[in-house]
Amino acid sequence: MSSTATSAPTNLPTIERIRSAAVDLMFERGFHGTSMREVAARVGIQMSSLYHHYPSKQSLLVDIMESTMNDLIGLAKRVMDAETDPKSQLGEAIRMHVSYHAQRRKENFITDSEIRSLDEDARAKIVSLRDSYSAMFRKSLVAGQKAGTFRSADPSVVLAALFGTISSLPTWYKPGGRLSLDAIADEIVNMFFIGIDV
Amino acid sequence: MSSTATSAPTNLPTIERIRSAAVDLMFERGFHGTSMREVAARVGIQMSSLYHHYPSKQSLLVDIMESTMNDLIGLAKRVMDAETDPKSQLGEAIRMHVSYHAQRRKENFITDSEIRSLDEDARAKIVSLRDSYSAMFRKSLVAGQKAGTFRSADPSVVLAALFGTISSLPTWYKPGGRLSLDAIADEIVNMFFIGIDV
DNA sequence: GTCTATATCTCGATAGAC
DNA sequence: GTCTATCGAGATATAGAC
Numbered sequence: 001m002s003s004t005a006t007s008a009p010t011n012l013p014t015i016e017r018i019r020s021a022a023v024d025l026m027f028e029r030g031f032h033g034t035s036m037r038e039v040a041a042r043v044g045i046q047m048s049s050l051y052h053h054y055p056s057k058q059s060l061l062v063d064i065m066e067s068t069m070n071d072l073i074g075l076a077k078r079v080m081d082a083e084t085d086p087k088s089q090l091g092e093a094i095r096m097h098v099s100y101h102a103q104r105r106k107e108n109f110i111t112d113s114e115i116r117s118l119d120e121d122a123r124a125k126i127v128s129l130r131d132s133y134s135a136m137f138r139k140s141l142v143a144g145q146k147a148g149t150f151r152s153a154d155p156s157v158v159l160a161a162l163f164g165t166i167s168s169l170p171t172w173y174k175p176g177g178r179l180s181l182d183a184i185a186d187e188i189v190n191m192f193f194i195g196i197d198v
Numbered sequence: 199m200s201s202t203a204t205s206a207p208t209n210l211p212t213i214e215r216i217r218s219a220a221v222d223l224m225f226e227r228g229f230h231g232t233s234m235r236e237v238a239a240r241v242g243i244q245m246s247s248l249y250h251h252y253p254s255k256q257s258l259l260v261d262i263m264e265s266t267m268n269d270l271i272g273l274a275k276r277v278m279d280a281e282t283d284p285k286s287q288l289g290e291a292i293r294m295h296v297s298y299h300a301q302r303r304k305e306n307f308i309t310d311s312e313i314r315s316l317d318e319d320a321r322a323k324i325v326s327l328r329d330s331y332s333a334m335f336r337k338s339l340v341a342g343q344k345a346g347t348f349r350s351a352d353p354s355v356v357l358a359a360l361f362g363t364i365s366s367l368p369t370w371y372k373p374g375g376r377l378s379l380d381a382i383a384d385e386i387v388n389m390f391f392i393g394i395d396v
Numbered sequence: 397g398t399c400t401a402t403a404t405c406t407c408g409a410t411a412g413a414c
Numbered sequence: 415g416t417c418t419a420t421c422g423a424g425a426t427a428t429a430g431a432c
Binding site for chain 2: 397399401407
């Protein structure tokens with residue numbers, strides 16, 4: 001009996017239900033605003049049982065962020081290898097980035113916003129993954145500028161605009177909302193390439 | 199003689215030194231990652247003395263966010279009233295928004311990221327201020343679209359791209375860095391109006 | 397307006413039985 | 415692999431002297 005405050009899917013392995021509950025809570029309240037007691041309550045187990053699956057609260061955060069960054073890097077490699085010219089590479093990579101941020105809203109929001117909550121070693125690792133990811137976009141951007149496809153804007157500001165735009169998406173995108181994911185991706189790609197002027 | 203961990207400016211009124219220390223700490227570690235003990239230690243007073251100036255930790259956050267939103271709204275009004283056509287209005291408002299986010303990095307970052315840490319009443323108030331602010335930008339955007347100055351992109355996505363871009367600025371802009379604030383503002387305005395294509 | 401002292405609560409994490 | 419029980423630390427906030 002004792003059905004307290006369970007809400008996570010019940011026929012998955014416990015470790016996945018823990019991860020899922022942690023993602024939900026850290027998305028809503030942030031890492032420091034989430035307690036291991038709340039995570040346990042959502043899963044429907046005792047707090048001490050969490051520590052059989054994860055050695056610490058920090059390790060839960062690292063697991064979420066590391067897998068998200070690895071997914072992004074893998075997807076970006078695949079997408080960019082399939083294209084040859086810089087504009088197609090960038091366009092498809094942006095579409096992928098938008099799509100993954102929409103489909104894994106919570107994980108991506110946590111990954112984009114909780115770097116400061118990582119301890120020293122984990123932060124170095126995640127920042128390094130993030131830098132590799134960013135470098136792939138920068139490479140296509142600079143190649144396009146050298147080829148004359150793109151104007152000579154400062155790459156760091158251009159990338160900051162791009163990643164800033166998309167990292168806000170998990171806070172306003174709602175699946176099944178007014179605009180389809182494709183329509184949103186189109187609009188963001190358009191903003192990046194041609195802006196708002198006619 | 200007990201010079202612990204003071205670092206805040208020492209000849210300001212205590213309430214302002216408290217606010218400043220709180221801004222620094224909440225920028226670095228977030229609202230839930232910041233303790234009243236740490237704030238007091240930075241100011242160089244005892245934790246209980248904080249409560250003579252602010253009734254709660256929550257009230258400190260509300261003070262920071264409310265004054266930041268009021269500043270932004272006042273500045274946007276002034277800037278937009280000084281222009282007549284939508285494109286000049288939007289361009290100058292963006293410049294102002296960038297500039298204030300650069301000059302008050304920490305307050306703006308907190309205001310952009312800690313809405314979820316507000317209690318119910320305060321959240322309603324701040325969200326309402328944020329909506330008013332956003333509506334000013336939307337008005338000029340839609341007016342420009344009706345006038346044929348801007349293409350017919352979805353206003354919500356366009357504004358999300360704009361505010362997403364600029365709310366990330368406090369995390370990477372460093373005063374005295376490689377690019378001047380003017381150069382950064384120019385680049386962001388260009389991204390918004392014409393994008394990266396030649 | 398700042399202090400010392402403390403009340404009350406919640407936190408992450410561990411011990412050890414089953 | 416989950417449980418009960420608890421530890422020790424640190425959290426917000428308050429009481430009351432000066």
